[in-house]
Amino acid sequence: DAKTTQPNSMESNEEEPVHLPCNHSTISGTDYIHWYRQLPSQGPEYVIHGLTSNVNNRMASLAIAEDRKSSTLILHRATLRDAAVYYCILRVPQPQGAQKLVFGQGTRLTINP
Amino acid sequence: NAGVTQTPKFRVLKTGQSMTLLCAQDMNHEYMYWYRQDPGMGLRLIHYSVGEGTTAKGEVPDGYNVSRLKKQNFLLGLESAAPSQTSVYFCASRIGTGPFYNSPLHFGNGTRLTVT
Numbered sequence: 001d002a003k004t005t006q007p008n009s010m011e012s013n014e015e016e017p018v019h020l021p022c023n024h025s026t027i028s029g030t031d032y033i034h035w036y037r038q039l040p041s042q043g044p045e046y047v048i049h050g051l052t053s054n055v056n057n058r059m060a061s062l063a064i065a066e067d068r069k070s071s072t073l074i075l076h077r078a079t080l081r082d083a084a085v086y087y088c089i090l091r092v093p094q095p096q097g098a099q100k101l102v103f104g105q106g107t108r109l110t111i112n113p
Numbered sequence: 114n115a116g117v118t119q120t121p122k123f124r125v126l127k128t129g130q131s132m133t134l135l136c137a138q139d140m141n142h143e144y145m146y147w148y149r150q151d152p153g154m155g156l157r158l159i160h161y162s163v164g165e166g167t168t169a170k171g172e173v174p175d176g177y178n179v180s181r182l183k184k185q186n187f188l189l190g191l192e193s194a195a196p197s198q199t200s201v202y203f204c205a206s207r208i209g210t211g212p213f214y215n216s217p218l219h220f221g222n223g224t225r226l227t228v229t
Contacts, residue, residue, distance in 0.1 A: 032215050043117075043203050043220030044156070087155065091215065101218065102172075103148070103156035 004088045009108040012078050020073040020107055022088030027068050032091040034101060035062065035073050037084040044087065044103075047073065083111045115139055119204050119221035126194045126228045134189040134224050136204030144209035145187035146218065147171075147179060149200040156203065162187055163209060194228045201225050 005023040012018045024033065032051050036044040048055055048062045050071070055062040061074040075082055085106040092102055117138045126132055136145065143164050148156040148171075158171030160179040168179045176198060178190045187206075191198060202224045208216040 034215075034217070036218070041222075043205070043222050044218070045220070046217035049215060049217070102158075105153060105155045 003102070004090060004104050006086075006088050006104060006107045008105065009110065011110045011112065013112045014080060015077050018075040018078045018082070018109065018111075020075075020086050020088075020109065021070065022072070023070045024088070024090055025069045027090055033062070033064060033068075033071050034089045034091060035060070036087045036089065036103075037082075038087070038106070039081075039084045047086070049091075078109075078111050080111050080113060083109055085109070117204055117206055117219050117221035119202075119224050121224060122222070123225045124227070126191075126226065128195060128228060130194050131190070131192050132194065132226075133191075134202055134204075134226075136187045136189070136206075136221060138185055138187075138204075138206040138219070140206065140208075140219065141184070142206035142208055142219070143184075144207050145181065146205045147177070147187065147189045148203045148205065149173065150203060150223075151200050159189065159202075194226075196228045199226060199228045 032049050034049040035047040037047050038044045048057055048060050050062045050064055063072045085108050087103050087106040089101045120135045146161040147159040150156050157173045159173055159177050160171050162168045162181040165184040180188045203220050205218040205220045207218050
């Protein structure tokens with residue numbers, strides 16, 4: 001299965017940008033890169049996904065390297081509510097047209113006031 | 114809309130007991146998933162379903178069974194609970210067909226299960 005590698009933890013200050021890196025050197029040409037986050041005592045929450053081009057939505061931006069072996073989730077202006085575990089995931093196609101998302105250990109993001 | 118609802122929220126079992134975890138979604142999603150989350154191990158896929166009446170094994174299926182008799186419900190069963198099954202269980206669903214191939218997962222808030 002395709003794997004991702006993320007730092008175990010990162011720390012940032014409120015109202016500053018945060019760049020969360022992810023390495024996925026074994027990514028295949030058709031794998032999408034997904035990001036989820038998980039707040040304490042809740043289920044994971046979708047953040048963003050992309051294939052080759054950089055992507056923006058109301059929550060974050062996703063910057064994908066030209067060779068697609070790494071990507072970076074960007075929170076433009078972190079708030080205390082952004083403190084969570086962030087997961088970088090590759091979509092893995094399965095038989096019957098199904099997919100599964102392989103979750104690694106994620107990055108625990110701490111935001112300082 | 115309630116989204117994805119899991120019941121119960123908490124449960125304590127003795128070794129050897131059985132139980133069923135219920136997942137219900139009201140979004141008419143085709144695909145449903147069961148994950149378990151253990152400290153330091155991220156989320157691991159137990160079983161999944163691509164539609165009503167179908168199920169498939171994930172990466173850690175042993176000791177669990179599932180059923181998808183109705184499109185909106187996905188049940189996870191433990192026939193004979195073991196302490197190694199102490200975990201937090203998450204259900205998820207998503208649109209899975211056609212142009213929604215990369216649709217995001219919608220998760221419930223989990224069931225915390227302790228097996229003593």
